[in-house]
Amino acid sequence: MMNIMGKMSLDRKLAILSDAAKYDASCASSGGQRRDSKDGTGIGSVTGSGICHAYAPDGRCISLLKILMTNFCIYDCAYCVNRVSSNVERARFSPEEVVELTLEFYRRNYIEGLFLSSGIIRSPDETMGDMVRIARLLRHEHGFRGYVHLKTIPDAAPELIEEAGLLADRLSINVEMPTDAAVQSYAPEKSPGQIRKAMADVRLKREAGKERSHTGRRAARFAPAGQSTQMIVGADGADDSTILRSATRLYSGYKLSRVYYSAFSPIPDASAALPLVKPPLMREHRLYQADWLLRFYGFDVEEIAGATRGGHLDLEVDPKLAWALGNRHLFPVAVNRAEREMLLRVPGLGAKTVKRVLETRRHREVRYDDLRRMGANLRQARPFITLPDWRPGALAEAVDLRARVVAPPEQLQLI
Amino acid sequence: MRTVVLPETGTFAAWRDEARALLGAGVPPEDVLWQRGEAEADLFAEALPQVFGGEVRVPKGFVDLARWVVWHRDPERFARLYAALWALRGNRHLLEDRGDARVARLDRMAKEVRRDRHKMTAFLRFRDVGEVGAARRRFAAWFEPSHFILEPASDFFVKRFGDMDWSIFTPDLSAHFEDGRLRLAPGEARPDLPEDAAEDLWRTYFRNIFNPARLKVKAMQAEMPRKYWKNMPEAALIPELVAGAQALAVEMAAAAPTLAPARAARIGARLREGREVPDAESLSACRRCPLWGGATQAVPGEGPQDARLMVVGEQPGDREDLEGRPFVGPAGQLFDAVAARAGLDRRQAWVTNAVKHFKFAPRGKRRIHQAPNRGEIRHCRWWLDLEREQVKPELILAMGATAVESLTGDRAGLMARRGGVERTEDGVPVLITVHPSYLLRLPASERVAAEALFEADLRRAVEMLGAGD
Secondary structure, eight states: OHHHHHHHHHHHHHHHHHHTTTOOOOOOOOOOOBOTTTTSSOOOOSSSSSSOOOOOOSSSSEEEEEEEEEEEOOOOOOOTOOOOTTOOOBOOOOOHHHHHHHHHHTTTTTEEEEEEEEOSSHHHHHHHHHHHHHIIIIIIIOOOEEEEEEOTTTTTTTTHHHHHHOOSSEEEEEBBBSHHHHHHHHHHHHHHEEEEEEEEHHHHEEEHHHOOTTTTTBBOSSSTOOOEEEEEEEESSHHHHEEEEEEEEHHHHHOOOOEEEEOOOOOOOTTSOOOOOOOOOHHHHHHHHHHHHHHHOOOOHHHHHHHBBBBBBBSSOOOOHHHHHTTTOSSEEEEETOHHHTTTSSTTOOOHHHHHHHHHHSSSOOOOHHHHTTTTTTHGGGEEEEEETBBOOOHHHTTTTTHSOOSSSOOOOOO | OOEEEEESSHHHHHHHHHHHHHTTTTOOGGGGGEESOOOOOTTTTOOOOSSOOOOOOHHHHHHHHHHTTTOOOOOTTTHHHHHHHHHHHHOTTTTTTTTOEEEEHHHHHHHHHHHHHHHHHOOOOOOOOOOOOOOOOEEEOOOOSSOOOOHHHHHHHHSSSSTTTTEEEEEEEEEEEEEEEEEEEEHHEEEEHHTTTTTHHHHHHHHOOGGHHHHHHHHHHHHSSHHHHHHHGGGGGGHHHHHHHHHHHHHHHSSSSOOOOOOHHHHHHHHHHHHOOOGGGGGTOOOOOOGGGTTSSOOOOOTTOOOSSEEESSOHHHHHHHHTTOOSHHHHHHHHHHHHHTTOGGSSSEEEESSSSOHHHHHHHHEEEEEOOOHHHHHHHHHHHHHHHHHHHHEEEEESHHHHHHHHHHOOTTHHHHTHHHHHETEEEEEOOOOOHHHHHHHHHHHHHHHHHHHHHHHHHHHHHHHHO
């Protein structure tokens, strides 16, 4: 088999190794240290806000060249297309091939940079070493200043992680499963403790990189765009509350920039150990909404868990509306008087709208039409607010309020 | 009625200068006709009289807004901006009124221009038009924006593609970057750009990064509207990918699992062989109480195995949990400082905690410390007892109620008991004091006195051990 590999075309390798990488949901290129190549000595820039250069018909953003260095792997993780026991076709890029693809795509404005991951070959150190070499070639040989995201291998040597963090904008390690028990049963070669220690290590190095030394010099920035992780949803039996608690623990303990939730989807040559159902896309969507409420709307994970049914988020209504319907004694809210914290909890009012309300009401009263112009979703907000020219009246007390605000189904296309 | 003609490039600066002069002359918005294009010499134009003196000052927010709105394709944009500027004279807070229809309209226009510019930086595709062996690579692109955004977008391309030459053609304007210099020129018809082999590779990538099991065509189109497709090489694949997705997904789900290749068993056996269970991890494997679930790792005690003094704190904190070592966070640092003053060398002592896992409540991106409860303290005493058995200290310094409870069975009345010596069940003397984190929480006014008391307790520990020599 190996000698066939030698003759494999770059196009074929790219097909195999991008197919092998697509189950990782992350493609973000935001954050990172701002830099550019205006001086003409290199290529690339990082603007701070990411750019999606294309969208695939699965609705996902294509921002980075997301590929595996190789899909050979010695691990046997049941949910993974690249596990050792799968019969998918295998390929391996040379470091130079990865560098060339990245630069040529970048020069044509197809991508923001590279997201490099890999199957585990021979040993974690050798795999990580090859990935670091690619990043080093890009940065030092070719003056590449675009975005680089490296997947770190939990058991790799600390020196390699250290160098990876100095070369890359973002590092990530996937926990993949929401509970330790599930990691142990579906990914027998991985250790949840080891993954957490690796995340702890990245947080410590990032914090050390922000401090100034006694001479006042700042240490080199370590993974300036932070670290992220992914949890697969729907492969094991974990409910949404369990997943969100697990995410909260990751955000608070290791200061993750993002936790990605990835609906488990059928893969070619799947393991018999896992359900091959259609991916729970709506569940994934609700988890992202709940995640947003935790990070930007001041919700506590237990409040969201309290609004679930049997541990699962309501699929019919978004988690904020579900919470409001469960806490109707706190509504309606007077838009011109309520505190910011409470306004953020009104369904249909986003963070931007709330900011505009606060800005405007310093000078005058906000009325119904103003709220519409400020971008509020009034269909949702109406039963929960009062304004000088709007009272929800009977609507606020309506027994069938839930039925009235539930959006007609089929917002998302499901297969 | 005055007619003001603004140039096609440098439009913002020109609009600002004209608006400033008009405002200074007190010309109301309804008396100005704004146009964009070649200025024809207006022989009858009269110079504007200066009615209001001094500079025209506007809120910064207005300048930011105008910088975007001038590039909008709406012919009324200049007039709308000038009308807003005029209104700002009477109402300085106009822009903060997010419900005002005029402001909302300008906001929306700015947003449309920003979005159009963003989509240009995203969806523009260069083709290689360079000569083999040239010193600088050369690329060119054709793009059809909705608004006049090439000029405000050119900065992005200059910063990003610094080491190559490039040209961007649009129907309104073209931009050329050669040897590090940007030049703007009139718009052109769509140029005939040569085929570029890299586009085949890009299409291969686009086809394979797509997951047919999760088709969401509307989500794709919301972000990448059809109007951009004709200039994107990968977009031609979309119809066939969408059409074939369902069949592919069904096929994957229906395929029976295959037999694992022979090498899988071989590799698995080799991996399992090399694995051993290290003894040091036994603490981390503890499941006596649920605290392990939230923590990174258990934090064992450290110090010489034959230490005469054992220092027991409460539990690891945020920092300790990350580093896996006891007393390295803020409380640990305070302890080290006071201990040094009291003549207590931490390196000579066995330093540990009553509870080995960090207990906390997540709040957004922080972990808030929580005191361990009675059950957790009792479960973890098994480990503390094991440490005491191995180290066999002559004296134990119990810092804080949790340590005191674990070692003496009773946490009540700490402040009354501090400075005193009690005994563990098996008779080892326990010197009681407060936890250094308690000192950290005190207001500065009380801190000095409390720290002196703490120092005295540590000094007493040193004296007790000295007396035993």
